[in-house]
Ligand SMILES: Nc1nc2c(c(=O)[nH]1)N[C@H]1C(S)=C(S)[C@@H](COP(=O)(O)O)O[C@H]1N2
């Protein structure tokens with residue numbers, strides 16, 4: 532049996548209290564069904580990983596490099612208050628609250644495959660809004676060609692940042708057409724919960740056709756630019772981690788094959804499966820890269 536939002540949600544009980552009350556009874560009766568309806572167009576029909584799997588096997592180097600480190604240490608991060616500074620080539624720059632960017636009434640469920648560059652994968656039922664809706668809100672100027680993102684830098688709460696594991700703060704970037712693509716979301720929840728800290732609370736990027744490291748967590752800054760931003764992993768090891776980082780079983784990592792992946796939770800022996808071009812989203816996104824040499828633009 533496949534679990535969907537409507538099976539697991541306690542009527543979206545976690546949603547922002549103020550909006551919940553303002554919207555009244557109609558809202559209380561409706562959101563689960565409405566969200567499930569919206570979800571079907573974009574979501575995979577594969578079985579989602581369990582909440583326990585999704586929240587206990589993480590990459591979030593700000594809290595350590597072990598897969599269990601984020602679940603152990605990310606509670607130290609303060610996520611309220613939180614604001615996202617949006618600037619650069621936009622009409623309405625400023626500091627936006629999570630509620631401004633992802634209002635409860637706009638939330639959708641998206642059940643997406645997540646393929647880490649380390650060759651493991653999961654299926655995660657995110658809740659969030661299209662990044663395009665946020666960019667429309669702030670008004671992208673025609674000269675903008677890229678979107679740059681930054682994670683919170685707060686070594687007092689993010690112990691890993693006291694060490695030069697990566698060049699902090701964690702940075703990522705997308706081309707503007709990738710950012711505007713309907714599959715690209717900013718997530719604020721998973722299953723029926725607000726996003727757990729280890730998964731990038733209170734707001735993180737999810738780009739399902741790219742390797743997981745593109746999906747930057749705990750975002751505090753979004754900048755529209757006309758030059759291609761340099762991402763953290765790309766800067767660290769450009770021969771291994773490109774700007775595009777599209778999932779591609781034909782372009783191996785210099786140190787391992789990208790042809791297959793281990794599905795977390797699928798059992799010790801049964802969990803190996805073929806990796807799909809663009810992580811299975813080729814029908815939706817291949818046209819973004821028409822005419823590009825994907826061996827060079829990895
Ligand atoms: N700020 C930040 N974002 C990050 C990372 C990180 O270390 N720091 N790890 C990335 C990697 S490598 C992956 S695979 C995904 C994992 O997301 P999850 O833990 O929610 O499954 O987050 C990405 N976003």
Ligand SMILES: [Mo]
Pocket residue numbers: 590646647648649742743744
């Ligand atoms: Mo990853």
